[in-house]
Amino acid sequence: MSDYSQLQKMVLEVFNSSGPLARSTEQFKPRDGQTQMALAVAKLVEEGGSLVVEAGTGVGKTYAYLVPALLSGERILLSTATKTLQDQLFSRDLPKLLEVLNLPLRTALLKGRSSYLCQHRLDLVHEQTMLADRSAVDLLVKVKKWAPQTTTGDLSDLPGLDERSSLIPYITSSRDNCMGSECSFWRECHVNQVRREAMAADIVVINHHLFFADLVVRESGMAEILPSVRVVIFDEAHQLNETGTQFLGQQITTGQLLDFTHDLLAAGIQLAKGLADWTAIASQVELATRDLRLTIGKHPNSTKLKWVDEIPEGIHDDSWNSSWDALVFAIEQAMTHLENVLEIAPDFEKLQARATEVLNTISFFRKPCELGQVRWVDVTSQARFVQSPLDIAQVVQSRMIQTEFVGSDEGQTANTTTNLPRSWIFTSATLGTDDQLSWFTQPCGLSQSTILKVDSPFDYGQQAFYYVPADMVEPKSPLHSEQVAVLSQQVARALGGRTLVLTTTLRALTAISDILKEDLDQPNDPEVLYQGQYPKRYLMDRFRQAIEPQQRGCVLVASASFWEGIDVPGEALQAVIIDKLPFPPPGDPMVEARSQRLTSLGKSPFNDYAMPEAAISLKQGAGRLIRRETDHGALIICDKRLITTGYGKRLLSGLPPMRRIQTRVEFDAAIQELTKFDTKVF
Template sequence: MTESAAASSGRHDAPAAGVWPAPEAQDLEQLAREAFVPGGVLSRAAEAFRPRHGQTEMAAAVARTIAHGGALVVEAGTGVGKTFSYLVPALLSGERVLLSTATKTLQDQLFARDLPRLADALGLPVRMALLKGRASYLCTHRLELARHDANLPDRSALRTLAKIEQWAQTTRSGDLAEMPGLDERSPLLPLVTSTRENCLGSQCPKFRTCHVNAARREAMAADVVVINHHLFFADLAVRESGMAELLPSVRVVIFDEAHQLNETGVQFLGRQLGTGQVLDFARDMLGAGLQFARGLVDWQLAAGTLERAARDFRLSVGRTAPGARLRWAGAAPDGVDEVTWCEGLAALASALDLAAEGLATVHEAAPDLARLHERAVQLAQRVRAFEEAPQQGAVRWVDAGTHLRLVESPLDIAEAVQRKLLKTDADPEAENARKAWIFTSATLGDDARLSWFTEPCGLGDAEVVRVASPFDYAAQAALYLPRGLPKPNDPGHSDAVARVAQRAALRIGGRTMVLTTTLRALRAIGEQLQARFQATGELEVLVQGQWPKRRLIDRFREGAGDGRPGCILVASASFWEGVDVPGDALQLVIIDKLPFPPPGDPLVEARGQRLQAQGRSPFNDYFVPEAAVALKQGAGRLIRRESDRGLLVVCDTRLEQMGYGRRLLAALPPMRRIVDEGGFEEALDALAG
């Protein structure tokens, strides 16, 4: 995701934005409540609609906040129907609305399904826009440059390029997600999309037909604009386009899946520099230099010097474990020679200076060269910023993989939210004071004030509402904590988890998701299960990383049938949340360990140290709430509808043996408890039957 945006638009006989009369405060709450009564407008929008008290109360709270302004935080349990709860009052209000979600998939669902259905049911003339990041959209200028790129990865890239060129002739939106058969991991995508760094802006020869600019125009004319958190914070950090123009004209801002806001925000509110970014620049410079100013600068030398500097700098860190995150509290990251590191940074800055000097002599020859000159100067400035001490209250680290990524990050987004969004230091009579900020998710904390969310997001003064799930968890689901397992950090723990999964999944014919807390456990459990079932074919074992995420979920949802076996899905990280598999396709969720934050992570350490300096307990005030929220999210994969039934198995003996286990158990939905293996076998048989 990059720092600027493009959009698609939808229309329901819409005149100019925000033209229907806004109801009074009491009227808006009453209108919202009436929409949820039996036989009301929502009955026309959703065939399976049933009135739910919690859903109506959430809609009323949202309506009051929209009418009066201020910040509202709502934790709405699974099954409440929070999407309709915030959309109904937002649409009825007649206000312009900015709606931010966690992922592009959720954006597409809101824009293509939920919003049009509700607007039709309510009979409102709503103009909608879907605003994504630049990297989601075809850049026709860079597509033209890619045709002349002699360094395309391989023959398959040439075939993909030909398909994109053909599709480019017919697309209206330029949204690459609409192109059939395009792999979202294709190495060609960075060559045919733009970023804030390489976009030529109004100097681009394709400016008049640019998909990004057309999209922004649609967004500026819309009543409801659907974005995602990455785009929101990327744009907020640079004030470059999109939201910088859009936010001042919007009075209602809604963040769905708000539990991701803090971790998303800190990615963009600090500084970042990657050696991969530098190599991309070198490639762009070489291609544009040879095309527009061949013979005027030794482009091979300039690009080669920069590539060597970036690669030598990567080598200064040496070999690291995959995904390693190195603490960087002094002049160099832990375990890295200080002299070698500082010399590497200096060499990188010098190579960028050399590139900038060459580009300065020819920058008037083409807009591409002028933009490349700006990029070289900006990258050199970023390198030199990392040669200085970090900003006050920030933490630094290095992500070490194929490339290095240097990161300087704030510990949370509290200050940015209060200063840039809520503007708490502004005149209380100003227009901003009437803005409505609504934050909602199924999981926002484990205490009454939802401190896990409100504290790092600077929302301590917000109104907090908690709406319980309407599901009958005691009847629909059961929790089992196997005894006699190895301790979570013992070498045999993953093998034991795999054995539990193997026996249970066989008994119910698949329909099992195993969620792991580490990639090491993911590989160990996945390999053991695949080895067990590969020969017999009794079950198909799907492992995260072996297929694209969407393909894994689609195959898992299909389950057994048409000669195919049932499935076990072994996954980590992103599968703990946002994965919706209702019905019989998923009836057993197994969690390998309690999901505590990794203690050696520099950001986690810095947050703990800050709490300690405040006289608070890092474990009780940070580690346990983090684990409670993550555990709740993982457990939330199991029951998605009133008719679902299933079992949750947590393979971590600490949940019963440690004092904090009671707090973590209390965070889980109120499932009935299975106390022994015999009861577990009976529950499995009931599901199998």
Template sequence: MTGLDSLAGLLGPGGTLQQLEPGFQPRAGQLQLAEAVAQVLRHGGVLVAEAGTGVGKTYAYLLPALLSGQRVLLSTATRNLQDQLSTRDLPRLMGWLGLSRRVAVLKGRNSYLCTHRLSQARREGHYLDDAALRQLAQVERWALGTRSGDLAELPELDDASPLIPLVTSTRDNCLGARCAGWQGCHVNEARRLALAAEVVVVNHHLFFADQQLRDTGVAELLPQVQAVIFDEAHRLNEIGVQFMGRQFSTRGWRQLSAALLEEGTRWARGFQPWPELASLMERQVRDFEAWVGAAARRPEARLLWLGASPEGLDPAAWRQRLLGLDALLARAEQALQLTQEAAPELRRLAQRVLETRQRLRGFMDDGQGPAVRWLETGRHTRLLEVPLNIGAKLSDLLKPEVAAPGGGPASGPVSVGGRPPPAWVFTSATLGVDEGLSWFTQPCGLADLATVLRVDSPFDYARQAAWHVPEGLPDAQDPEHAWALSQWLLSPVRLLRGRTLVLATSLRALGELARGLQEGLQGTGIEVLVQGQGSRRRLLERFRQGATGTPCVLVASGAFWEGVDVPGEALQMLVIDKLPFPVPDDPLVLARSAELKAQGRTPFQDYVLPETAMALKQGVGRLIRSEHDRGVLILADERLHQRSYGRRLMAALPAMPCLADQAALMDALAALSSPQAWLTRSSTTDPRPCS
């Protein structure tokens, strides 16, 4: 543990990192965070730390983790950060420090090539179109040389490629030890390395999947460790509730039906009426979807489920429908019991049918504890049940008397067997708006367990950035708002020659903004990149090249609100189409609001506004990524000026001067082309003068 005492010599002025890493800037906040992490690693307990953009939190937790000599689990919200930690940050730091630590990265099944599924895809390649066949050939060539089987090694394979499900496995279709490729299985090898490693890099999905498996007493994915560090911890509750809940989907039903027909015919033709059974299953689920859809009265809907059945559905008829589906699953189960010894595929299929039936029957009872249920219609129908938060589960893991399963340590201040006490660290750039970071600590059950630390961003937002609210646009809730905003943006975008990221709060708005910008910028030489038209990775690579190549604008939603790092001149204007309020009819939003009302609290003040502030904070964090960046934030929602809550939302953001009118905005954008002009302009303004 003596290495933890040398952090100032590593991170401070004139320290090791400043000497070894070009461009490294010592930051007091980074050292403060690193020392706090070292403290909890040394003495045990729970640390919740918000580290503003630019603090350098990655090194601030990696250095103490490596120097501690403890076995550590690092968990992130995204595979991108997993790859960054395992392929860049950890090797670099270990090389500089002369440390030798066994590091392993472990992802979900759909990140690894399955050689059995690959050969199956080749045999059935006549079903694929030409583009998919070309991709399949690329995968086959790569498969001959890869050691890890991690599809991230194939940058040309888009994340959304339809080929990925054909060459990877799922829990449902994995044959386990009965598979001919079991000995060389990439998933098994990744898990073996993780169980033997001293530093294991996972994601939050895998952490909770491991919890799920251990709770059943069946298996484990992750090793027992002495410390767990969650980066991007702001996503923990959102991801955790999905894993702690359950769902039944007609999509899964159809996949099961297709597997019955395919595998039954292949391995037990003539022993059971597979075509008849599959046809009955398809017809039954089609009738079920039609009946539910008629009650929903619109193509895509969420039906609250507060009683015996979802809203608008007769309880007796609802139960009868579920019993009908259950009866068909029972018939499939019986057919497979009689034939499953014919092939491993049939034994695995029998297990799938059993698990599907258990999920369905779980929705035929009265629900489990403080959870919310709902039904979703759309391309498929889904029955869902999730807890309101992960607080109970997480606080149980951290109780001193409980040895935490699933990669977690036994928490508490007492050293075990002479080893350092276990430690938990939760960190992100956005965890709350108050000193207690209650937005994060309360739903995660940490309010009374954690030491809380807030480290402000080192960036000088008052001089590096400014913000503006356009005037005269339709109301933010008006359907015409997105189109009008796209037309308003044409002049600023032309002046900047692209260099603009537009974040939409809905897919409908994204489509309108993209269409308006594409039409308005035709013939200007400015390209409009749109989320969904290429992989996230490729879009960001192209956008980063906009400052030196063909100028461009990127219009995006959802996944681009966080984890996007575009330092330099490629991004100088960030546009947020409107305040990112939670979807009002979202069942979780409604249930959490109802719970607050029952406690005598105000849902809008205590839940809706904090959620909006955190989402806004995440989006705004895309603009300034280094001490040298300069940029303008456009918040295209006049409610910031018109409603009393506007001040509260702006208070959650870094202090920046407000550009009061269109002329001031255009002057500021023009000044971005000259650092000296921008500095002169900044020196005459005060943060938020028009808020």
């Protein structure tokens, strides 16, 4: 004990079998891994620097970083991957722990602008804008009723809100359209209010999107807070590189251009009616935007068009250039009219500034892509023109790790010390496959950080098994999705639902869910849910509740974001079925650019990029299965390459040590065995 610092001794007491955590809840049991991580975080907090911790599922990493950070008395910035996780930390973990530790610290939750109601824009919006969208009009009625009652303006507090509603951009602000101090709601503005609270708080909870967006444009308040924060913690840090690259580049979307036309029309009609033909001016920009989208042509949803030369692949030079010329002309025309009404209302100055920024961005995209960056067009019903760096390494070093901690009088707690370097903590359940956690540390510029790996306390050999059906067709066969669907249907029937099917592509998602919907059509069959059918949070709630009495169980088919970050402890999830090995898609412009860079450095794109990416995704997908010490379950990977190829075996060795089931007979028996477990959700 004498070798421990004061903070470490306090940490040990908290995690002790008779400490405050054990006294506060019967479910708490001291775990070596959790204490080890907490001690490492305490050391880092005391000394400064950067620490990367991979903490396997069940370690209890949230408390392992929160306890030392809170006990240190330093000002803390805590970032996580999603708004849902932010809410969970802010409303559940933090208050509970502050109560247990008896610490009267001030906490604040800071999200991006699009999460808060903008009273000014709510005043501007009128039903006619959205007559075509009945659900948006209904939601508007609800919002108008809720607006005078809410104290936070946080839209996630509005019951039944669909985050995908087309109403959201009309009732929230963006950097482009916020009126700032000229706004008549400036004093009671929700965005300002949360920023003020954040500036005065000891612990501020943000998300990675906001962190990087603010690092670039310094506009949501996070960038003002960072200099005075001594401890910065990134949970779910495995998402940092992908989130960071999205924000550190440049982009413009046709949706953004259409929003500009809507705002132009709304402001013109409401504030300067009769002074110009606002409908014609806005229509011209809208028409040019729609023409630009048409120039890109029809493609399957979510296609990424490579953009290596001056023009994206498959687009005709003349139509490309004339579309942009027409758009520039229409925006310039709008600017001329705006010029005449600038003094009528601040809204027009804002619109003028937006138009200037749009023209600058268009001009940027009409020049060749910079070296070390990659450019492409994301095609959905809209088009998104993107240029992005290949990783965030340089930014993490120059704009995060090497920045100075300057301290601040406001919001600092008594123990805050200004003579120490800042402490950076990065943690997640999955950060790499080697001892250096290179998959995470290299692209994030953290190769010099202290590394800690803490294994999961679960007994995977006892709690879980995996099965690779040897008789299934190759993953590239057209019959593959059908065979995955048949197996999924058999497993879901045997378990009464409780099955999550994770696909590597949206095409497989549709094919498998369509077959399941057709096959599971008996009254007692499990219900089939699939990604895109409802908002993610609703799907997950329904999946969890499907084991309650009178319910028939659920099989959920999902892709992309469902491979990670979803937590279904207990008996609601007993089987995870993965369709294929999750290698990065070869035609993806970012994947190609990263592979080319590795080749130019004499490295192997397959071994040094595709393999680690697949290993991490596989580990994340498999990680959905066992969430508690009492969970039992089956991992089924419908890709023979896992057992027939050398690289497959390497991927397999990166998975938790589950026992292997080899034959179909054994598999059926093991699934039957699972039905006997009645694990409870804590």
